[in-house]
Amino acid sequence: MADAVVRFDRSLYAADAVHAGVEAFGKFARIALSEDADAFVLAVTEIDPRHEDVLVDELANYVLAETAASRSGGAA
Amino acid sequence: MSQRSITLRRPQVASDELAWFRFGRIGQRVVITNDVGDWELLDEPEFEDLLGGRIDEEHPRHAVLQAKGFIRNDLDVAGLASRLRRKKRFLGQGPHLGIIITTLRCNQNCRYCHASRTEMDRVDTDMSLETAKKVVDHIMQTPSPYLNIEFQGGEPTVAFESLKFIVEYSREKNRYENKRLEHSLVTNMTTMTEEMAEWLVRNNVMVCTSLDGPAEVHNYNRTWQKGSNAYDSVIHWIEWFNNRYIELGRDPRLWHVDALMTTTRKTIDHWKEVIDLYVSLGIKNIHLRPLNPFGFAMSTWKRIGYSPEEYLEFYTNCLEYILELNRQGVEISEGTASVFLMKMLTPDDPNFVDIRSPVGSGTGQLAYMYDGSIHASDEARMIAAMGDDLFDLGHVDNTTFDEAVNHPTVKAIAVASILDSLPMCADCWNAPFCGVRPLHNYMLQKDLFAQRARTPKCAEHMGIARFLLSKLDGDEDGSVERIFRRWTISRPRDPEEGLDAAPPVRDPSSVESGGPTSGHSRLPVLE
Amino acid sequence: MSDGADDLELVYDLGARAVSFDLHEELYAKEAVYGAAYLFVDRAYVFLTRPSDGHVRVRLRSRGAATEDQLVALAGEFANELLNQMVRRQVSEATSQIREYTLARAFFGNDGRASIDALLAELDAEDLDDDPLEIEVPWERSGQGSVGG
Numbered sequence: 001m002a003d004a005v006v007r008f009d010r011s012l013y014a015a016d017a018v019h020a021g022v023e024a025f026g027k028f029a030r031i032a033l034s035e036d037a038d039a040f041v042l043a044v045t046e047i048d049p050r051h052e053d054v055l056v057d058e059l060a061n062y063v064l065a066e067t068a069a070s071r072s073g074g075a076a
Numbered sequence: 077m078s079q080r081s082i083t084l085r086r087p088q089v090a091s092d093e094l095a096w097f098r099f100g101r102i103g104q105r106v107v108i109t110n111d112v113g114d115w116e117l118l119d120e121p122e123f124e125d126l127l128g129g130r131i132d133e134e135h136p137r138h139a140v141l142q143a144k145g146f147i148r149n150d151l152d153v154a155g156l157a158s159r160l161r162r163k164k165r166f167l168g169q170g171p172h173l174g175i176i177i178t179t180l181r182c183n184q185n186c187r188y189c190h191a192s193r194t195e196m197d198r199v200d201t202d203m204s205l206e207t208a209k210k211v212v213d214h215i216m217q218t219p220s221p222y223l224n225i226e227f228q229g230g231e232p233t234v235a236f237e238s239l240k241f242i243v244e245y246s247r248e249k250n251r252y253e254n255k256r257l258e259h260s261l262v263t264n265m266t267t268m269t270e271e272m273a274e275w276l277v278r279n280n281v282m283v284c285t286s287l288d289g290p291a292e293v294h295n296y297n298r299t300w301q302k303g304s305n306a307y308d309s310v311i312h313w314i315e316w317f318n319n320r321y322i323e324l325g326r327d328p329r330l331w332h333v334d335a336l337m338t339t340t341r342k343t344i345d346h347w348k349e350v351i352d353l354y355v356s357l358g359i360k361n362i363h364l365r366p367l368n369p370f371g372f373a374m375s376t377w378k379r380i381g382y383s384p385e386e387y388l389e390f391y392t393n394c395l396e397y398i399l400e401l402n403r404q405g406v407e408i409s410e411g412t413a414s415v416f417l418m419k420m421l422t423p424d425d426p427n428f429v430d431i432r433s434p435v436g437s438g439t440g441q442l443a444y445m446y447d448g449s450i451h452a453s454d455e456a457r458m459i460a461a462m463g464d465d466l467f468d469l470g471h472v473d474n475t476t477f478d479e480a481v482n483h484p485t486v487k488a489i490a491v492a493s494i495l496d497s498l499p500m501c502a503d504c505w506n507a508p509f510c511g512v513r514p515l516h517n518y519m520l521q522k523d524l525f526a527q528r529a530r531t532p533k534c535a536e537h538m539g540i541a542r543f544l545l546s547k548l549d550g551d552e553d554g555s556v557e558r559i560f561r562r563w564t565i566s567r568p569r570d571p572e573e574g575l576d577a578a579p580p581v582r583d584p585s586s587v588e589s590g591g592p593t594s595g596h597s598r599l600p601v602l603e
Numbered sequence: 604m605s606d607g608a609d610d611l612e613l614v615y616d617l618g619a620r621a622v623s624f625d626l627h628e629e630l631y632a633k634e635a636v637y638g639a640a641y642l643f644v645d646r647a648y649v650f651l652t653r654p655s656d657g658h659v660r661v662r663l664r665s666r667g668a669a670t671e672d673q674l675v676a677l678a679g680e681f682a683n684e685l686l687n688q689m690v691r692r693q694v695s696e697a698t699s700q701i702r703e704y705t706l707a708r709a710f711f712g713n714d715g716r717a718s719i720d721a722l723l724a725e726l727d728a729e730d731l732d733d734d735p736l737e738i739e740v741p742w743e744r745s746g747q748g749s750v751g752g
Binding site: 062068 | 499500522525527529
Binding site: 077078079080081082083084085086087088089091092094095096097098099100111124127128148151153154156157158160161164167499500503527528529530 | 608609611612613614615616617618638641642643645678679682685686687688689690691693694695697698699701702705706708709712
């Protein structure tokens with residue numbers, strides 16, 4: 001997979017989850033985090049060739065799961 | 077790109093008519109559960125009737141749903157509270173399982189060894205008697221009225237003098253601690269001698285061994301020295317112990333060797349032979365266990381591992397066969413199923429440290445390494461042996477019992493395993509029966525909490541619970557329930573049966589330890 | 604409808620390896636969307652975007668090649684889970700006070716300690732020897748239930 005830019009909408013994704021995703025996947029690619037008014041923007045380059053087919057999708061899943069865990073869990 | 081649509085039928089929810097429950101689906105049925113472990117399987121229209129507040133006294137499911145506390149009318153809150161207290165009575169009792177690793181030395185080289193054994197000449201990994209005394213003094217401070225001291229290794233019989241000292245000293249100490257005190261030994265049997273065996277029998281130390289299946293499977297999984305046959309050894313000693321208990325007039329249902337098997341890829345191909353072997357040896361309980369992500373198993377996974385789906389297929393094949401054997405009158409149960417069934421069919425929780433909420437690490441068990449270091453569980457000490465001290469709780473030289481069990485790490489593990497507070501688990505119908513494994517999560521995802529949908533334990537526990545409830549659901553003549561209820565019976569042994577007066581306690585400085593061996597994991601602890 | 608149920612029409616786009624739903628937050632609470640999405644991360648790649656204010660777009664992309672039937676099935680499973688999440692939230696909101704009261708009474712009631720002692724005494728008194736078939740458990744004797752918990 002070529003380099004990619006992923007936009008995580010601020011109203012849908014938690015900042016902590018995005019940071020956790022950058023940390024968890026940082027060893028498999030260069031991931032630059034920037035922010036604009038609406039989104040956390042990840043520029044993903046130099047992806048480990050062994051994981052290039054799935055890395056961006058797995059990263060997005062990870063960030064979503066971390067967000068969901070912080071926002072939906074612990075129902076009484 | 078094309079556009080499609082789905083029509084969702086959103087049921088009416090009669091807020092004033094419901095009591096609290098979780099729900100999910102097993103095939104075409106809706107399963108509902110509550111905090112005390114009551115459950116019921118409903119057809120879709122019945123579930124809609126429940127949600128819609130249409131379960132009146134004329135409704136065919138009224139009696140059962142009302143009795144189990146799923147509807148609000150005449151809800152017996154006091155009764156539910158009382159049953160919940162009983163179900164959770166392990167809370168606040170403190171550790172009831174004290175694992176003592178008397179040595180790391182082992183003569184076997186198992187492909188999946190979780191315990192990170194050392195070579196036989198590494199006597200520096202034996203526990204000294206001075207340390208053993210401090211360990212006993214430490215664990216016996218537990219407020220739990222029941223304590224099982226379990227010897228693990230390495231191969232504990234290699235350091236048999238330490239084991240004997242711990243048994244004798246703890247029993248002496250218990251004359252004033254007055255706990256229900258039991259001892260158990262996890263051994264590969266390969267260094268067992270008649271003298272040791274006789275001492276173990278006479279001192280009521282329960283013996284648990286590994287039996288992975290027929291010779292081909294057992295010897296493949298559990299490599300021993302060249303020219304030796306680990307399978308022959310374990311079979312010989314199982315028969316020796318079981319015969320000896322009978323000779324001494326002990327009830328064989330209470331006094332017998334327990335055996336555990338660890339599933340590798342090779343086991344999966346031989347599942348039926350494994351069960352037939354256990355039956356032929358007269359073993360009444362087989363505890364099917366998947367590989368754990370610890371120790372050597374991490375590096376050999378590609379050769380001996382399998383997917384959660386493959387394990388579940390293996391497990392359900394085994395359970396179907398075990399059920400069939402029960403129907404034919406053969407008395408054999410399966411360990412993990414028994415834990416779930418006790419939660420599903422009885423008012424109690426078996427307090428099995430690996431499947432409870434919160435998990436037992438630090439709150440239900442403590443593990444003491446040969447050097448006196450204290451760990452939250454046997455898994456924690458396995459992680460420590462891999463070079464990660466995150467779950468270390470201190471050392472018997474400088475950490476009090478209270479400091480160990482109130483350690484921030486113990487609290488973190490508890491928080492990460494209380495199902496009511498975990499995403500996905502909090503809503504899951506399986507929550508009253510299930511338990512998560514933060515240390516597994518840590519090993520697999522470097523995160524105590526992990527992402528539940530991706531954990532093999534979640535897949536395993538959901539599959540097992542689904543299978544058991546499906547069997548009970550289709551049980552028109554009650555035969556399955558009768559078999560399952562038998563599996564939930566836990567007969568207490570008298571830990572002092574046949575013992576003479578209090579044994580003499582030797583001076584720790586006068587005895588040296590020595591001897592050969594393998595290690596593995598834990599017995600089910602049924603309180 | 605006579606039983607109070609109502610129907611929701613859920614439209615989705617079917618693409619090469621993905622299905623996408625546009626969900627209005629007034630009908631589908633964000634927490635329900637998260638709850639459903641969380642359960643699908645092991646089966647599909649899930650990504651959320653905002654096509655417009657008040658709407659969440661959920662894209663589920665298959666982990667490998669998928670037939671149209673498989674994608675339609677995936678969409679159906681997600682839709683069902685979304686509905687489950689909505690019902691769960693309703694049940695939870697309607698009953699959380701009862702649950703909290705029950706938990707408080709179980710663990711913080713004045714009679715807690717005494718009741719545990721009574722239970723332990725009851726357990727000690729139970730005698731399995733009277734049960735040759737080994738199918739009876741104490742719970743049944745106290746008349747608290749049968750199969751199913």
